[in-house]
Each structure stands twice: as structure tokens, then as C-alpha cells.
Amino acid sequence: MEKCYTNEIHTQILIALLKAHGIRKVVASPGATNICFVASIQNDPYFEIYSSVDERSAAYIACGLSAESGEAVVLSCTGATASRNYIPALTEAFYRKLPILAITSTQRIERIGHNIPQVIDRRTPLNDIVKMSTQVSEINNEEDKWNCEITINKAILALKHHGGGPVHINLVTNYSSMYNTKVLPLVNVINRITYKDALPDIPKGKIGIFVGNHKRWSEKLTNLVDLFCKKYNAIVFCDHTSNYKGKYRAFAGLIATQENYKSSCCFVDLLIHIGDISGGYMSFNPTKVWRVNPDGEICDTFRKLQYTFEMEEEDFFERYINIITNEKNENTFITEWKSEYEKIYAKIPELPFSNAWIAQNTISKIPENSVLHLGILNSLRTWNYFEASQSILGYANTGGFGIDGCVSSLIGASLVEPNKLFFGVVGDLAFFMI
Ligand SMILES: Cc1ncc(C[n+]2csc(CCOP(=O)(O)OP(=O)(O)O)c2C)c(N)n1
Structure with a gap:
């Protein structure tokens, strides 16, 4: 039988993104729950895999590998208490800012707390073992796929962000025994550019x-x-x-x-x-x-x-x-x-009396240098169809999208500029919530 990648798509995405970000060193410890990941990378000559039965040693090996090579190093272990043995070396990596990506495999998270053998709760990490801890689960729709790619990109980028350090991915598996995927999926690779990086070229076009x-x-x-x-x-x-x-x-x-x-x-x-x-x-x-x-x-x-x-x-x-x-x-x-x-x-028809009609007929009459506060949703949406004079600044409470503070925000802002005119446009509900 030809050896290929697992059919678990989220694991394929993880492998594709590790490759895209240039991460090839892996220290793997044995178990059933990480088989889909480990068996897949064993079938890909890109990866440089070291085996270490004792997870505690495995994680220290990763520290040495990373410190000496300057590269990010992946750890992979199974369910149950295996991941607990990563704590000493991840503590070491945390304080030395070593980019170790600890991938702990797990059964579905919903099983936590139901006396299911080998299911433990890793959702709350200690304060000083990883910079970021996240969950990567199976994919059932496009939204899941997007989330999976974003989560893994974020985790990988955190390895080197702000000085770098260890990161944790809790990787769900359904123990698929199918390994017939020959080509990894195309994935969206995201990178972070900071002041020290070379600037990418602006693409041609619009x-x-x-x-x-x-x-x-x-x-x-x-x-x-x-x-x-x-x-x-x-x-x-x-x-x-x-x-x-x-x-x-x-x-x-x-x-x-x-x-x-x-x-x-x-x-x-x-x-x-x-x-x-x-x-x-x-x-x-x-x-x-x-x-x-x-x-x-x-x-x-x-x-x-x-x-x-x-x-x-x-x-x-x-x-x-x-x-x-x-x-x-x-x-x-x-x-x-x-x-x-x-x-x-030119295609806007004659409007009936409405918020949109008021916007159309009022916005040009607002005096220069005034400030316009708009209630979220209907007011902001309809007034966004009509342009205001360029000296007028506009605000809306789109931080939390509450209708509870539009008028209060306007009053607060007006206290700073008593000589300016502030106009508020809010619906009746928003008005009575002040
Ligand atoms: C505090 C709060 N409660 C409920 C909502 C849900 N909500 C969003 S828009 C809306 C209706 C607002 O109607 P209106 O006062 O006519 O607003 P406007 O025309 O200014 O959009 C409601 C209840 C919300 N965004 N914030």
C-alpha cells in the first residue's frame, strides 16, 4: 500500500502550514492518539523526526535542538498524562524564549469530565509554560476550515513573535485509519511583517x-x-x-x-x-x-x-x-x-419619508466642522448612503455595537469641544437608552 497522509483534513492543514512556515524538526513520542499526525509526517521526507519515548526527555531534546539550530521544533505526544511530562522543558523554553511547538493529541473536547479513559483537560495552561495555547479540531464546513488555518497560522507565528517562545496546540483526532491523501490541501499562509523585515512587493493591479x-x-x-x-x-x-x-x-x-x-x-x-x-x-x-x-x-x-x-x-x-x-x-x-x-x-429613486430621506435631505445642511454621531445599524447604514462635507468627522459606537450609549458618547465628546456643533442621529430605541 502506498503510504500517504491521514484523511483527517485539519491534520493535513497543520502539516501543510508547518511546511509552508519552514518547520521540519519534530520530536515524537509514541501513543495511539497522535498516530494520524506522526504517521503522516513519517510519510513525508520533508520532516526530520526524532523519537523519544519519555515525553519529559523529548521536550528537553526539543530545547537543545532549537537552541542549537535556531529553528522552531515540534513536539508530538499522545493523550492521557503524556503532555504533563512536557511541563519541565516547556518552563525552560518559556524563560529562554525557545520556539517549541508542543502538539498534544486528544480525543474530542466534549468528552472531558465524563470518565472517558485517557481524556484529560488541557484547556487551561500554566502561566509560564507557553505564550499561547489553542485547540485544533476536525473540519465540517468552510468556516471550520478557515478557523483551522487561522488558528494554526497564529500559533506558528507566536513562536517567533515579540521575542518568541513555546506554543501549545491541542490537536483533536478521530483516529482515522485512512492514509490515502496524496497531496496536502492548498492553505492560506499568513506572515507578520515587523520593522526589521524586508517589505513584500505591492502586487500589480487594483x-x-x-x-x-x-x-x-x-x-x-x-x-x-x-x-x-x-x-x-x-x-x-x-x-x-x-x-x-x-x-x-x-x-x-x-x-x-x-x-x-x-x-x-x-x-x-x-x-x-x-x-x-x-x-x-x-x-x-x-x-x-x-x-x-x-x-x-x-x-x-x-x-x-x-x-x-x-x-x-x-x-x-x-x-x-x-x-x-x-x-x-x-x-x-x-x-x-x-x-x-x-x-x-443617479439611480436612487424618490425616497419615502424615512431615516434615508432625512439623511438625503439633511446631510448637506450640517454646518462645516461639525461632528456627526450615528446610532449603529439603521442610522449608520442609511446615512452611509449620503456623503457629508469633508470637514465633518463621523463616529458610531461600533466597538461593541451597543445602542445603549450613542447619545452619552456624543455628550462626552461635546464636553471636549464646547465650541463645536455635535449632531446625533439615533433611532427611537437608541434614544431612550441614552
Ligand atoms: C444594548 C443593546 N441592546 C440591544 C441591541 C440590539 N439592537 C441592535 S439595533 C437595535 C434596534 C435599534 O433601533 P433604533 O433605535 O431605531 O436604532 P437606529 O435606527 O439608530 O439604528 C437593537 C435593539 C444592541 N445592539 N445593543
């Missing part, structure tokens, strides 16, 4: 910058984004809470929320994602997403994440502006966007 809820922009950031857009033919997808007011603003509520029409402007080769949670419910179809945020999180809003740039937005745009290129861009995307916007805006 580029959109998606701005979620964003604090007030500095003049410097606006200028840098404008220069970036000019150089790379990019535009900036915004709603009222994005607060970018530069030359390449693409006010997107009307175009990117259509259910029965998908504008070609929403298909981009690269979407650069900045800012925080958006309540615009806008949909875009990027080929790849680069997230830029000093938090460095692997936050995959559009499910196409390729890189997270752990840096300030200003630094990201400045670095790409300073790259010398011979190509000259025509800035066609912003022209395309503007004509698309006009075309769709």
Missing part, C-alpha cells in the same frame, strides 16, 4: 485601502496616504466613521452594500486594511489582504489575509512611498470610482 472605524487623522497620515494612492493607483474605501478626507476618498456605502449588483470597483488585487471595526457592512472582493496595525494581530476580516504589518500606519505608507519604481501610474481607479458613484447615485 489597490484599495479599506478604512474601518478610525480616529481623527493627522495631516501627515492623510498626505502619506494621498502620495501612496498617487504612486500605486489606489483609492480609499470609507464610510462616515473612517474619517479619511484626502483626495482619494471613495465613499463606499452606496456601492459596496448592493445586494443585487456587484460593482467591478469592489474587486481589487490588494486590499490594505487599516483602522478598527467597521459598521458599514460593506463587501469587497480582494484577492489578497494586507492588514496594517501596530497591534500586530492576525485579524482576518476579509478571509484573504496574507500579511499583518505590525507597524504604525504612517510608517507603512512612508516606506512604500520611498520605494523607487520606474512605473508611472495614471490614477485610473479614482476616476473609475467617481463615475461609478455618479451612475449609481
Whole structure:
């Protein structure tokens, strides 16, 4: 019989991502629960596998291997108490910041606490043995697959993040005895770019910058984004809470929320994602997403994440502006966007009296330099169809999406700027929750 990979897809994804991230050294200890993983990698000559019966020694071997080679090293053990024997060496690795990926295999988590032989609870790790502990379970649908890939990418990246250290994956198995998968699945490989890393090339094609809820922009950031857009033919997808007011603003509520029409402007080769949670419910179809945020999180809003740039937005745009290129861009995307916007805006029918009608007829009358606070959902959504004057900043409580504090937030903000006009648009429920 030809020896191939296990049929357990989550384990295949784990193996594919280990390879994609260049991790090949494994110290394996015997048992039944980690057979799917170990037998699969034994069938792949990419991996360099060492066997150690005693898990305690195995984990110390991994420490030595990692410290000497400078590489991340994988540990694999079975269920029951096997993983407990990793604690001494993982403690060692934690304080020496050694990138050890401890993969402890387990039966389904639902079995914990039911006197099932060999099932123990590893869901709460000690404070100082791993930087991150996570669960990888079997896959039943696309959402599970996405979650599996994200979880494993995150775990692998944590091995080297902020100085690095050990990480734990609790790997569920159903003990599949089928090993007839010849080719590993294609997986989404995510990497983190920090200040010391080389910058990847900007792909050719259409580029959109998606701005979620964003604090007030500095003049410097606006200028840098404008220069970036000019150089790379990019535009900036915004709603009222994005607060970018530069030359390449693409006010997107009307175009990117259509259910029965998908504008070609929403298909981009690269979407650069900045800012925080958006309540615009806008949909875009990027080929790849680069997230830029000093938090460095692997936050995959559009499910196409390729890189997270752990840096300030200003630094990201400045670095790409300073790259010398011979190509000259025509800035066609912003022209395309503007004509698309006009075309769709012209199709808005006469509106009945409603929040949308009020938005359409009021927004242009709001005085310059005012501040607009919008209740989440209906108010934000409908006012996002109509553009405000560029001097007006917009806010909505899209952190937690509560309708309980829109008016209070407006009052709080107005206390800081007593000479400004603050306008609030909230529905009746939100109003009475103040
Ligand atoms: C504290 C809280 N309770 C309940 C909800 C669920 N919820 C979301 S929108 C909504 C209706 C709000 O209606 P309205 O006041 O008309 O709001 P608006 O038109 O400003 O969206 C409710 C009950 C919520 N988001 N927050």
C-alpha cells in the first residue's frame, strides 16, 4: 500500500502550514492518539523526526535542538498524562524564549469530565509554560476550515513573535485509519511583517485601502496616504466613521452594500486594511489582504489575509512611498470610482419619508466642522448612503455595537469641544437608552 497522509483534513492543514512556515524538526513520542499526525509526517521526507519515548526527555531534546539550530521544533505526544511530562522543558523554553511547538493529541473536547479513559483537560495552561495555547479540531464546513488555518497560522507565528517562545496546540483526532491523501490541501499562509523585515512587493493591479472605524487623522497620515494612492493607483474605501478626507476618498456605502449588483470597483488585487471595526457592512472582493496595525494581530476580516504589518500606519505608507519604481501610474481607479458613484447615485429613486430621506435631505445642511454621531445599524447604514462635507468627522459606537450609549458618547465628546456643533442621529430605541 502506498503510504500517504491521514484523511483527517485539519491534520493535513497543520502539516501543510508547518511546511509552508519552514518547520521540519519534530520530536515524537509514541501513543495511539497522535498516530494520524506522526504517521503522516513519517510519510513525508520533508520532516526530520526524532523519537523519544519519555515525553519529559523529548521536550528537553526539543530545547537543545532549537537552541542549537535556531529553528522552531515540534513536539508530538499522545493523550492521557503524556503532555504533563512536557511541563519541565516547556518552563525552560518559556524563560529562554525557545520556539517549541508542543502538539498534544486528544480525543474530542466534549468528552472531558465524563470518565472517558485517557481524556484529560488541557484547556487551561500554566502561566509560564507557553505564550499561547489553542485547540485544533476536525473540519465540517468552510468556516471550520478557515478557523483551522487561522488558528494554526497564529500559533506558528507566536513562536517567533515579540521575542518568541513555546506554543501549545491541542490537536483533536478521530483516529482515522485512512492514509490515502496524496497531496496536502492548498492553505492560506499568513506572515507578520515587523520593522526589521524586508517589505513584500505591492502586487500589480487594483489597490484599495479599506478604512474601518478610525480616529481623527493627522495631516501627515492623510498626505502619506494621498502620495501612496498617487504612486500605486489606489483609492480609499470609507464610510462616515473612517474619517479619511484626502483626495482619494471613495465613499463606499452606496456601492459596496448592493445586494443585487456587484460593482467591478469592489474587486481589487490588494486590499490594505487599516483602522478598527467597521459598521458599514460593506463587501469587497480582494484577492489578497494586507492588514496594517501596530497591534500586530492576525485579524482576518476579509478571509484573504496574507500579511499583518505590525507597524504604525504612517510608517507603512512612508516606506512604500520611498520605494523607487520606474512605473508611472495614471490614477485610473479614482476616476473609475467617481463615475461609478455618479451612475449609481443617479439611480436612487424618490425616497419615502424615512431615516434615508432625512439623511438625503439633511446631510448637506450640517454646518462645516461639525461632528456627526450615528446610532449603529439603521442610522449608520442609511446615512452611509449620503456623503457629508469633508470637514465633518463621523463616529458610531461600533466597538461593541451597543445602542445603549450613542447619545452619552456624543455628550462626552461635546464636553471636549464646547465650541463645536455635535449632531446625533439615533433611532427611537437608541434614544431612550441614552
Ligand atoms: C444594548 C443593546 N441592546 C440591544 C441591541 C440590539 N439592537 C441592535 S439595533 C437595535 C434596534 C435599534 O433601533 P433604533 O433605535 O431605531 O436604532 P437606529 O435606527 O439608530 O439604528 C437593537 C435593539 C444592541 N445592539 N445593543
